[in-house]
Amino acid sequence: MPELNFINIFKIIYPKTASYKNIYKRISKFTVFIIFIAIAATLGGIYYGVYKFLDKVNGLYMLADPLKNYLLSMISFSLFSMLILSSMVSSLSVMFTAKDLPLLFSMPLAHRNIFISKLFEISFFTVTSAYIPFVTVMAAFSNSYAQSSFLYFIFGILLVTPFFYIAPVSIGCLISLTISKIFPVNQARKVIYYFMLFTVAFLIFLFRALEPEKLMSPEKFENLAKYLLNLDSPIFLWSPSTWAADILKSGFNLNYDNFMQSLFLTFGFTALIFGLCVFTGIFIYRDCYLKYQEEQESLSGRKQGLLRFALEPFVIFAIFLYNKFIKILPSELATILDKDLKTFFRTQVMLVQSLMMLAVTALYLYNVKLLPLSTQALVKGVLDMFGYLNNAMIAFVISSYAIRFVFPMFSLEGKAFYIIKTAPVDMKKYLRLKFYSNLLPMLLFGIFLCVASNLLMGATPKIFLISGIDTFILCYFICHLNVYLGIVFPALDASVSEIPSSFGGMVSMVGSIAYTAILMMFETVIEYIYFFGHFNGYSFNYIEYAGFIIMTAIFIAGTFSIYYFPKKMAVRKLNNFYEESKI
Amino acid sequence: MIKVSDLTKKYGDFTAVDSISFEIKKGEIFGFLGPNGAGKTTTIKMLTGLLKPTSGDISIDGINILESDRNFEKVKSVMGYIPDTPNVYDKLTGMEFLKFIASIFKVDWKEAEPLALNYLERFNIIKSAGNMIETYSHGMRQKLVFTSALIHNPAILIVDEPMIGLDPKNVRVVKDIFREISQKGGTIFLSTHTLSVAEELCSRVAIIFHGRIKALDTVENLKKKVIFDTANNQSDSNDVNFSGKTLEEIFLMLTDEENENNEPASENEK
Numbered sequence: 001m002p003e004l005n006f007i008n009i010f011k012i013i014y015p016k017t018a019s020y021k022n023i024y025k026r027i028s029k030f031t032v033f034i035i036f037i038a039i040a041a042t043l044g045g046i047y048y049g050v051y052k053f054l055d056k057v058n059g060l061y062m063l064a065d066p067l068k069n070y071l072l073s074m075i076s077f078s079l080f081s082m083l084i085l086s087s088m089v090s091s092l093s094v095m096f097t098a099k100d101l102p103l104l105f106s107m108p109l110a111h112r113n114i115f116i117s118k119l120f121e122i123s124f125f126t127v128t129s130a131y132i133p134f135v136t137v138m139a140a141f142s143n144s145y146a147q148s149s150f151l152y153f154i155f156g157i158l159l160v161t162p163f164f165y166i167a168p169v170s171i172g173c174l175i176s177l178t179i180s181k182i183f184p185v186n187q188a189r190k191v192i193y194y195f196m197l198f199t200v201a202f203l204i205f206l207f208r209a210l211e212p213e214k215l216m217s218p219e220k221f222e223n224l225a226k227y228l229l230n231l232d233s234p235i236f237l238w239s240p241s242t243w244a245a246d247i248l249k250s251g252f253n254l255n256y257d258n259f260m261q262s263l264f265l266t267f268g269f270t271a272l273i274f275g276l277c278v279f280t281g282i283f284i285y286r287d288c289y290l291k292y293q294e295e296q297e298s299l300s301g302r303k304q305g306l307l308r309f310a311l312e313p314f315v316i317f318a319i320f321l322y323n324k325f326i327k328i329l330p331s332e333l334a335t336i337l338d339k340d341l342k343t344f345f346r347t348q349v350m351l352v353q354s355l356m357m358l359a360v361t362a363l364y365l366y367n368v369k370l371l372p373l374s375t376q377a378l379v380k381g382v383l384d385m386f387g388y389l390n391n392a393m394i395a396f397v398i399s400s401y402a403i404r405f406v407f408p409m410f411s412l413e414g415k416a417f418y419i420i421k422t423a424p425v426d427m428k429k430y431l432r433l434k435f436y437s438n439l440l441p442m443l444l445f446g447i448f449l450c451v452a453s454n455l456l457m458g459a460t461p462k463i464f465l466i467s468g469i470d471t472f473i474l475c476y477f478i479c480h481l482n483v484y485l486g487i488v489f490p491a492l493d494a495s496v497s498e499i500p501s502s503f504g505g506m507v508s509m510v511g512s513i514a515y516t517a518i519l520m521m522f523e524t525v526i527e528y529i530y531f532f533g534h535f536n537g538y539s540f541n542y543i544e545y546a547g548f549i550i551m552t553a554i555f556i557a558g559t560f561s562i563y564y565f566p567k568k569m570a571v572r573k574l575n576n577f578y579e580e581s582k583i
Numbered sequence: 584m585i586k587v588s589d590l591t592k593k594y595g596d597f598t599a600v601d602s603i604s605f606e607i608k609k610g611e612i613f614g615f616l617g618p619n620g621a622g623k624t625t626t627i628k629m630l631t632g633l634l635k636p637t638s639g640d641i642s643i644d645g646i647n648i649l650e651s652d653r654n655f656e657k658v659k660s661v662m663g664y665i666p667d668t669p670n671v672y673d674k675l676t677g678m679e680f681l682k683f684i685a686s687i688f689k690v691d692w693k694e695a696e697p698l699a700l701n702y703l704e705r706f707n708i709i710k711s712a713g714n715m716i717e718t719y720s721h722g723m724r725q726k727l728v729f730t731s732a733l734i735h736n737p738a739i740l741i742v743d744e745p746m747i748g749l750d751p752k753n754v755r756v757v758k759d760i761f762r763e764i765s766q767k768g769g770t771i772f773l774s775t776h777t778l779s780v781a782e783e784l785c786s787r788v789a790i791i792f793h794g795r796i797k798a799l800d801t802v803e804n805l806k807k808k809v810i811f812d813t814a815n816n817q818s819d820s821n822d823v824n825f826s827g828k829t830l831e832e833i834f835l836m837l838t839d840e841e842n843e844n845n846e847p848a849s850e851n852e853k
Contacts, residue, residue: 335686339672339679346674346715415670422631423687424660426652578633579594 008109012117015100023503038510043136045517050137054144065253072141073245079134080168080241085199086126087172088192089349093495094122095173095285096180096292105289115281123169129501131164142252149254156251159263160244167240167270170277177280180288200359240269332425333433340437343412344405349496353404361449364397369456387454387463388527391470392520394449398474399512401445406438406482407508408499411490417577427574431567434487439479446475470519477562478512484566485511488573515562522555584609584739584770585630590639592625592794599625601794602639607772607787612765614785615774616830618838622794623774624667627743630772631664643739660688663737667744669724673717677708677727680716681734688735695734702730705756721748729757733764740764740771746780758784782830790837797837802830 024032057071058064095101095118104114135157142153179191246262249255322341326334344350368390413420420430450471454464489504499505529544585607592600600622607613617623628634630641632648632655641648643662648655671680678699685695703709706726711719719727725748732740740761746754761771761784775781781788782802789799798805 332687332689335683339675339683342679343672343674415668416672418631418633418664418666418670419672419684420687421633422659422662422664423684424656424689425687426656575635578628579635 008113009117009120012104012109012114013120016121035507035510038507038514041517042510042513043133045513046133046136047140050140051143054140058144068141068144069245069249072249073242075134075137076241076245076248077239079130079164080239080244081199083127083130083164083168084172084175086130087122087169088176088195089497090122090126091118091173091176092180092192093497094118095176096289097495099493101289111286111289112278112282115285116278119169119173119277119281122173123165125501126169126172127165129506131161134164138248138252141248145252147254148252152251152254156248159247159251160266163240163244163266163270166274170270170273174273174277174280177277177284177288180292181284200356240266243269329433330429332423333429336420336425336430336433337437340409340412347412347496350405353497357401357404360400361397361445364393364449365452365456368453386457387459387467388520388523390453390457390459390463391467391523392516394446394453394467394471395474395478395516395520396513397449398442398446398471398478399509399516401442402478402482402512403500403505403509406442406479407486407505408491408496409434409438409483410486411492411494411499411502412496413490414492421577427571431483431487431570431574435480435483438483439476442479443472443475446471466523470523473519473559474516477515477559481511481515481562481566482508484570487570488566511562511566515558518555518558522551525551584611584644585613585772586640586642587626587630588640588642590626590629590641591637592622592629592634593637598794600629600636600791603791603794603796605789605796605799607770609770610765610768611787612761612771612773612785614781614788615772615791616776616778616781616788616834617791621791623791624743625794626791627664627741627772627774630741631662632659660735661738663732663735663740665728665732665740665742665745667747669721669728669748671716671724671727671731674715676715677703677712677719680727681712681731684731685734690735698736699730699734702733702760705760706730706753722750722753725749726753729760733760738769740769742771743774744776745773746775746777754780778829778831778834788830790834792838798833805830805833 054068057067095115098118101114105111138157139153142148142150142156175195176192179195183191243262243265246258247266250257250259250262326338329337410417447468450467454467459467485504485508489502489507491499491502491504494502500509525547529548587606588604589602590600590604591598591602603622603626605613615623615626625634629636636649643658646654646658648658672683675683681695681699682692685692685699700709703712706729708719708723708726708730711723716724716727729745745757749757758780761773765771773781773785785802787799787801788805790797790805798808800808
């Protein structure tokens with residue numbers, strides 16, 4: 001096996017780390033502080049929510065531990081499969097299309113070292129953003145056990161960290177490399193996207209087949225044995241993520257029955273899959289990369305596929321309607337919108353993400369339909385509580401939509417923005433166009449989600465109305481935030497799939513979640529006062545008045561901030577774009 | 584046609600462009616020369632509205648473009664800009680891109696199409712016009728950007744390093760196009776490192792160094808002036824022979840002399 005030079009590997013990684021260090025230096029300390037606070041608040045919210053939920057589960061006495069173990073395996077499996085899929089997409093851009101590759105391949109560096117350094121890069125950037133919330137959830141799990149200890153929590157997390165940073169990335173890269181070796185790389189991209197789509201659909205099907213919501217109603221099982229049998233689902237038993245989850249359980253619960261076995265299996269699997277990935281990469285990575293370069297040289301035109309042929313009449317009709325619609329706008333704005341839409345629909349990552357969004361939406365609505373709301377004698381207040389939870393979930397889906405489709409819209413303009421800037425285009429109109437052209441589809445999506453989920457849930461008219469208002473407010477302000485922060489923090493050098501995970505993307509996501517939390521808290525306070533006011537003839541005390549006033553002030557301040565500051569910063573950024581962006 | 588007065592651009596403490604002034608007449612091809620980091624691109628970005636000057640004035644066709652956004656918008660519609668890097672929308676086809684440009688410059692495609700086809704033909708990229716731009720080579724993109732800057736018949740063309748990525752045949756096409764535009768009364772502001780092109784095309788040139796204009800005249804007059812100045816500085820002027828000097832040698836003399844007297848160029852090259 002060829003020798004690996006770790007000094008060279010670190011030298012290859014250095015420019016990335018140095019550029020991130022320089023970006024960090026450029027950001028003001030105040031911004032860093034605000035971001036830190038926002039992230040801490042989000043993680044704190046996640047911790048609190050999960051801890052409260054597990055606290056309820058603890059109330060199930062004998063069933064608490066098996067149910068928590070099941071949930072732990074489920075979370076570990078979800079993270080593991082999500083990381084595999086993300087690594088597959090990242091590996092395509094990092095290993096084949098990254099801008100530093102021609103330079104690296106022209107330098108006196110062994111391609112095996114380039115491969116390993118790229119593997120580290122994928123691992124760090126793909127895993128970290130998902131792993132931090134995972135650790136937060138695990139902290140809540142650890143604390144929910146009676147024997148919990150901070151030391152044992154750290155111990156458990158440290159033991160599984162190598163597994164989550166290495167194993168899924170190795171599997172993802174191995175699949176990408178193999179597909180790239182078999183298919184032309186340009187085709188491999190499509191193959192991987194569709195493979196991902198089918199994998200996600202398959203996982204969704206598996207999860208649904210397990211019907212985890214049944215576990216929340218143990219009374220429906222004939223006896224305890226049947227309930228416990230349901231907890232041992234094969235999907236988790238055969239996954240390496242379950243061994244990692246077992247290590248965590250042992251650490252949190254101080255129960256070391258299967259600890260050594262799980263430890264051996266986890267580390268053994270990690271070493272095996274990493275070795276296999278490195279071995280494969282050493283032998284085929286260079287060939288795949290060179291093949292990709294040749295394909296880029298000979299790439300021209302698009303072939304007419306069978307699917308495209310079959311869809312042609314619908315496409316023609318849609319284009320006819322679209323052309324009618326676009327004539328309403330002034331010609332230069334219609335042209336910009338037309339260009340944006342063409343760019344969107346011709347960017348494969350966007351299309352795949354659209355399909356994934358549809359799959360997630362369908363899954364969510366199906367889950368809402370399965371909720372045992374109509375079969376149980378629920379008091380109206382509890383049903384309303386589910387309504388609020390539904391609103392929070394809709395907000396989360398809207399935020400995900402915004403970060404994937406709205407935030408990248410300015411970055412997609414990319415370095416060609418000078419064309420707009422040097423043309424006789426009014427920048428105010430341009431900004432308005434960007435906002436409303438993104439708001440319209442987002443609002444339609446939000447309204448669909450709101451109406452469908454509330455109908456399926458059998459929500460009360462009050463909740464239906466609140467949900468509608470929430471959806472409108474959230475769509476408007478989250479779209480506002482993402483359009484303008486997309487301009488303030490453009491990711492001009494990132495690939496389309498990397499834009500949402502850029503620095504600005506994270507700021508937007510945190511902002512969207514924070515605003516949603518403020519809105520939900522505001523409504524919770526109102527609902528709380530209204531609900532308990534019912535019992536005392538609506539005579540409120542000073543604390544309730546103070547709570548209402550404080551929460552209203554926070555809501556108004558939050559809404560003003562999300563409306564005013566991003567727009568102001570975006571206008572400033574557009575005016576000084578070529579001074580700040582250095583392009 | 585273009586009048587620049589005391590134009591200055593500062594980035595913090597660093598002065599990228601230091602109080603430059605020049606005037607370009609209608610139908611003139613004006614060369615703007617200077618070494619890397621001299622302030623050429625910064626000046627061009629101020630002329631095209633991509634950067635705001637720290638101080639000074641820019642008037643185009645008698646309109647002060649810094650006075651109001653509306654003034655600038657008016658001027659932009661008669662201006663064409665060709666940047667040094669041909670960044671375009673990769674997911675559009677060449678022809679879609681040209682239609683897009685025609686539309687944002689408010690030119691009817693029926694008027695712009697014959698011009699577009701003419702330039703695509705001359706640049707020999709007409710067969711690729713229906714392909715997505717992401718499949719184009721650097722040179723093809725550059726030629727597409729040239730075409731896009733010309734289809735609205737601009738009265739003023741601002742060009743930053745036009746010959747990068749072009750083969751000799753296309754360099755010839757570009758030079759011919761510039762001459763045609765100038766003959767029809769169009770004004771061209773041409774920033775370039777290719778001094779032979781400047782010498783061949785430009786009626787006047789300005790040499791910018793460390794943000795200041797060091798020389799501004801016709802190439803012939805510049806040669807004479809440098810010969811005269813240098814001869815005056817020699818103890819025995821009879822020993823100096825400047826006959827047959829090219830613009831390149833004059834450029835090097837002017838910039839070398841400055842290198843000795845000034846501090847090295849700042850790291851923050853603009």
